[in-house]
Amino acid sequence: MALLEIRNVTRRFGDFVAVDGVSLSIGAGEFFTLLGPSGCGKTTLLRMIAGFDAPDGGAILLDGQDMTGVPPEARDIHTVFQSYALFPHMTVADNIAFPLRMAKCPPGEIPARVEEALDDVSLPGMGKRFPNELSGGQRQRVAVARALINRPKLLLLDEPLAALDAKLRERMQLELITLQKEIGITFVYVTHDQEEALALSHRIAVMNKGKVEQLDEPAKIYGFPKNRFVADFIGECNLFDCTVAAHDAGGLDLAIEGLGKVRSAGAENVVQGAKGTLALRPEKVAIGRELNAADCVNRFHGKVFDYLYTGDVTLYIVEVEGGQRVEVMLPNNAVGRSSKFFEPGDAVQIGWRDDAGHYLHD
Amino acid sequence: MARRSWILWAMAALGYAFLYVPLIIVIVYSFNDSRLNAEWVGFTWHWYEVLLKDEQMLTAAWNSLIIGVSASAVATVLGTMAGYAMYRFKLRLLPVLVLMPIAIPEILMGVSLLIFFVMLNVTLGMLSITLAHIAFCIGFVAIVVRSRLTGMDESLTEAARDLGATHWQAFRLITLPLIMPGIIAGALMAFTLSIDDFVITFFTAGVDATTLPLQIYSMIKIAVTPEVNAVSTLLMLVTLILIVIASRLSPGALRGE
Numbered sequence: 001m002a003l004l005e006i007r008n009v010t011r012r013f014g015d016f017v018a019v020d021g022v023s024l025s026i027g028a029g030e031f032f033t034l035l036g037p038s039g040c041g042k043t044t045l046l047r048m049i050a051g052f053d054a055p056d057g058g059a060i061l062l063d064g065q066d067m068t069g070v071p072p073e074a075r076d077i078h079t080v081f082q083s084y085a086l087f088p089h090m091t092v093a094d095n096i097a098f099p100l101r102m103a104k105c106p107p108g109e110i111p112a113r114v115e116e117a118l119d120d121v122s123l124p125g126m127g128k129r130f131p132n133e134l135s136g137g138q139r140q141r142v143a144v145a146r147a148l149i150n151r152p153k154l155l156l157l158d159e160p161l162a163a164l165d166a167k168l169r170e171r172m173q174l175e176l177i178t179l180q181k182e183i184g185i186t187f188v189y190v191t192h193d194q195e196e197a198l199a200l201s202h203r204i205a206v207m208n209k210g211k212v213e214q215l216d217e218p219a220k221i222y223g224f225p226k227n228r229f230v231a232d233f234i235g236e237c238n239l240f241d242c243t244v245a246a247h248d249a250g251g252l253d254l255a256i257e258g259l260g261k262v263r264s265a266g267a268e269n270v271v272q273g274a275k276g277t278l279a280l281r282p283e284k285v286a287i288g289r290e291l292n293a294a295d296c297v298n299r300f301h302g303k304v305f306d307y308l309y310t311g312d313v314t315l316y317i318v319e320v321e322g323g324q325r326v327e328v329m330l331p332n333n334a335v336g337r338s339s340k341f342f343e344p345g346d347a348v349q350i351g352w353r354d355d356a357g358h359y360l361h362d
Numbered sequence: 363m364a365r366r367s368w369i370l371w372a373m374a375a376l377g378y379a380f381l382y383v384p385l386i387i388v389i390v391y392s393f394n395d396s397r398l399n400a401e402w403v404g405f406t407w408h409w410y411e412v413l414l415k416d417e418q419m420l421t422a423a424w425n426s427l428i429i430g431v432s433a434s435a436v437a438t439v440l441g442t443m444a445g446y447a448m449y450r451f452k453l454r455l456l457p458v459l460v461l462m463p464i465a466i467p468e469i470l471m472g473v474s475l476l477i478f479f480v481m482l483n484v485t486l487g488m489l490s491i492t493l494a495h496i497a498f499c500i501g502f503v504a505i506v507v508r509s510r511l512t513g514m515d516e517s518l519t520e521a522a523r524d525l526g527a528t529h530w531q532a533f534r535l536i537t538l539p540l541i542m543p544g545i546i547a548g549a550l551m552a553f554t555l556s557i558d559d560f561v562i563t564f565f566t567a568g569v570d571a572t573t574l575p576l577q578i579y580s581m582i583k584i585a586v587t588p589e590v591n592a593v594s595t596l597l598m599l600v601t602l603i604l605i606v607i608a609s610r611l612s613p614g615a616l617r618g619e
Contacts (some may be wrong), residue, residue, distance in 0.1 A: 102526030
């Protein structure tokens with residue numbers, strides 16, 4: 001049985017539907033992420049799970065029990081807030097001990113358990129400090145320690161790394177994964193950062209306008225986006241409007257304006273003349289002066305229009321003869337001093353295999 | 363350039379002089395060894411000694427103290443509740459109702475309270491003064507408390523609830539300690555407002571009860587004696603100390619933030 005069951009939950013604010021008939025089922029021990037742009041309803045959904053807000057329709061079940069009308073303090077769910085919400089008038093130790101005191105834990109046990117919790121998040125001996133004496137990363141750890149100390153069934157994390165700088169964020173991501181594995185508590189993580197979601201989660205629900213667009217494992221979300229929104233939101237992606245010119249057992253022939261005929265892997269329920277989108281990741285497109293025909297079914301001549309150098313990779317924008325612009329990503333894996341291959345204006349050939357792209361129905 | 367800044371300084375000095383010279387004169391002449399506030403004769407503590415032996419004055423001071431303490435205590439509790447309600451529920455009408463007594467002319471409030479007490483057959487005296495003071499102090503406390511609450515991170519109380527605290531525990535353990543400086547500042551403000559109020563007290567005092575400001579007023583009807591200077595100086599001192607403490611505790615509130 002699922003640990004957390006969200007059944008057809010809806011929440012409206014006036015005319016605005018923040019969460020629109022969402023159903024999810026999250027298993028025990030899972031690292032689950034709600035991913036979407038701001039205003040997609042992910043935070044509203046999280047607040048309803050925590051009990052700060054109530055659904056207008058549908059139900060939330062924790063361990064099979066309906067949570068309707070159950071106040072936040074009576075739910076076996078704790079939250080790590082975006083602002084961390086550490087109590088400024090209490091020491092770190094008192095902050096961490098707060099849930100134990102509320103749960104009427106025997107006072108004699110508290111100091112040892114707090115010390116242990118501080119060790120768990122690698123902050124030994126920091127108990128006597130006040131929150132304003134800590135760095136951002138340390139506060140984040142205290143917030144996690146406080147939320148986990150009496151081992152809730154479910155931990156909610158509301159963009160907990162958003163306030164940290166990039167380097168620290170990466171380290172905290174690794175720590176969160178390790179921590180979740182060690183203690184085995186179910187995490188529900190909210191973020192708008194797709195890289196973070198891909199790196200951390202077992203499963204991701206991509207949300208948009210109050211609805212779940214796709215629910216899958218990270219590799220599926222990235223590799224096989226279900227629709228245009230998901231393809232566009234997760235990572236870089238070429239999205240071409242196309243028409244199905246022909247289809248057979250081997251795949252599809254797509255007509256794309258400014259590009260021409262493109263051979264693509266098959267999809268279900270395709271009819272001739274149907275309109276859709278071809279989603280093509282830039283890193284799956286090859287680029288060269290001249291490409292080997294055996295590698296790429298789809299080949300086009302063009303000119304480099306512009307490029308974006310980002311250190312590990314370079315993103316080229318290539319304008320093909322038909323006029324269409326295609327993004328091509330090339331790893332900067334050349335050893336030695338020549339790390340850049342093409343300049344704007346260079347004549348190149350780009351190409352990709354028939355199964356590199358991904359046809360999406362409109 | 364230098365000329366213009368010289369003029370600005372002079373204007374500022376004049377402005378401050380207008381505000382503070384009268385007060386300084388009152389203080390200086392309270393130490394003057396003469397019955398008249400006319401010329402400086404010599405330094406003395408005499409008028410303060412007279413003050414301490416003046417039965418009427420001491421009774422008035424004691425009355426003021428009792429009224430000030432009880433009115434500010436009650437107003438602090440009610441004002442804190444009002445400030446919290448204004449912050450939590452964000453109703454349009456509530457702030458207007460709470461803050462109205464601050465805005466309306468004091469004399470109007472004095473007259474209306476007098477009529478109200480007479481209608482209800484409340485004997486005018488200590489009780490009626492205290493009730494009147496509570497009425498006009500609540501708004502001030504509410505403003506200070508609300509400003510303190512507005513500066514508080516809302517997720518703190520949510521975090522407390524989330525971690526197992528009931529509504530009441532979250533208020534008692536998180537909200538209350540965090541807004542305490544505001545509450546104390548509000549209480550001190552209420553006390554100073556109460557202790558030096560004249561107009562409203564004048565209307566609601568009746569015949570028996572006299573407070574310090576009323577006593578000073580009745581004395582200067584005859585003549586401004588140095589004894590009045592002495593008591594005014596003390597009153598100023600007490601008020602000043604309390605306001606300084608209050609502004610230290612809640613810096614934003616007194617600047618109307």
